[in-house]
Amino acid sequence: MRTTLIILVLLATLLAPTSLRAHDEPIVLYIGQLDADTYRDTITGVVTGDLRMLPVAIHWGATPDTTRRLLAEDASDDRYKRTELRYPYGDSTVGSFALEDVNIDGIADIVLFYTNERGDSTHIVAIVGQRALRDIPIIDLATITRGIQWHPFIAIDLTSVDLFREGAMREHSGAMSYSWGSIPIPARQSDERGSVAPTLGQWLQLFPNPASTQATFEAGRLSRGEYTIEVIDVNGSVESSSSIVVEAEQPLSGTVDLSAQAAGLYLVRIRSADRTVATYPVVVVR
Structure with a gap:
């Protein structure tokens, strides 16, 4: 059975809906997909502001047809400038991001936000639903506050919530049913702007093998140890695990076998004896 791995990554930025105040909460302007069949992993967009990270939306999977929408831009506004994002790293320009003329067909049942926050942690925020964005105007703004409020972007309102910490999920029943969570993971303290995503001291990334049941992973420099x-899974249950021993401080690469996983959202986690080192979201579609 052919398995397609979908990895959605979204790095949100810190900009208010009605102004360019540099220290306000994140805004998500878009979720969509790139052309996975030919790996043309470039999209064009508009960048504003002076913040740390660009958001990135990535979707691997078949694209049976193409739907395009255009986000209008005020060309007379000199705050706007064009840039490109290339997987797996963003352009070094920083700011909030609005996409133009992008392929949104086949948006996954599971939508993932990878939010880089100021402070001492990075939070992964997940929204899980059935074709959650397919029939909703995806260019509408969604404001993520520290209370986690979702605006017309997904047509439901999730108000004050607790953080999801390795196990407990919250659910909201509205027009559709969604599960969501936020998982704190360590972030590097740095004023460095731009480039790699996420900005973690020890990081993990997965790359799809569309014709295979395995995903290739790369991890940052790990200390010696086991x-x-x-x-x-999304409930925090460990479905499979394997051990690795690092003999010297070095980057790590290998494969993760997902053949036993049913369709759905999973987190791949590297863990030492006493803590989570890094996590990365994976969506399996069968």
Whole structure:
């Protein structure tokens, strides 16, 4: 059975809906997909502001047809400038991001936000639903506040919530049913702007093998010691794990076997004896 791995990554920025105040909460302007069949992993957009990270939206999977929408731009506004994003790294320009003329067909049932925040942690925020954005104007703004409020972007209102910490999920029943969560993971303290995503001291990335049941992973420089690589479902249950021993401080690469996983959202986690080192979201579609 052919398995397609979908990885959606979204790095949100910190800009208010009605102004360019540099220290306000994140705004998500778009979720969509790139052309996975030919790996033309470039999209064009508009960048505003002076913030740390650009958001990135990536979707691997078949694209049976193409739907395009255009986000209008005020060309007379000199705050806007064009840039490109290339997987897996963003352009070094920083700011909020609005996409133009992008392929949105086949948006996954599971939508993932990878939010880089100021402070001492990075939070992964997940929204899970059935074709959650397919029939909703995806260019509408969604404002993520520290209370986690979702605006017309997904047509439901999730108000004050607790953080999801390795296990507990919250659910909201409205026009559709959604599960969501936020998982704190360590972030590097740095004023460096731009480029790699996420900005973690020890990081993990997965790359799809569309014709295979395995995903290739790359991890940042790990200290000597023994680690486990785990596949975790959205309820926090460990579905599979394997051990690795790092003999010297070095980057790590290998594969993760997802053949036993049903369709859905998972987190791949590297864990030491006493803590989570890094996590990365994976969506399996069968």
